[in-house]
Amino acid sequence: MREEGRTITAVRLVGHADRMQGRGFDYNQTLSRDRAETVKAYLVGQGIDPALVSYEYRGDTEQVQSCEGVRDRAVLHECLLPNRRVEVQFQVPK
Structure with a gap:
C-alpha cells in the first residue's frame, strides 16, 4: 500500500481457530483473539495507526476445512491448518 501511495483508513482483523x-468456546476463542492481537501488533510495528485497527474473534465457529474422516492426529493437525488464521481487510479510499 505504501509503495502505491495509498492511504489506509481502517483495518479489520478476524481471528479464527x-x-x-474440541469445540470449546473459551479455549478457541482465546486462540483466535491471540492470533488477531499478534497481527495487530505486527501491523502497528509496520506503521499502521493502532486507532485504525478493529478486530473480532470467532473461535472455531467458521471452519473453512472440515477434514471429516481423517483419524491420524498428525494428519488431522495438518489438514486443519487453514482454519488457524486471521482475515485482514484493509479499507482504502477509491
Missing part, C-alpha cells in the same frame, strides 16, 4: 482442542 481450528477444532483440534
Whole structure:
C-alpha cells in the first residue's frame, strides 16, 4: 500500500481457530483473539495507526476445512491448518 501511495483508513482483523482442542468456546476463542492481537501488533510495528485497527474473534465457529474422516492426529493437525488464521481487510479510499 505504501509503495502505491495509498492511504489506509481502517483495518479489520478476524481471528479464527481450528477444532483440534474440541469445540470449546473459551479455549478457541482465546486462540483466535491471540492470533488477531499478534497481527495487530505486527501491523502497528509496520506503521499502521493502532486507532485504525478493529478486530473480532470467532473461535472455531467458521471452519473453512472440515477434514471429516481423517483419524491420524498428525494428519488431522495438518489438514486443519487453514482454519488457524486471521482475515485482514484493509479499507482504502477509491
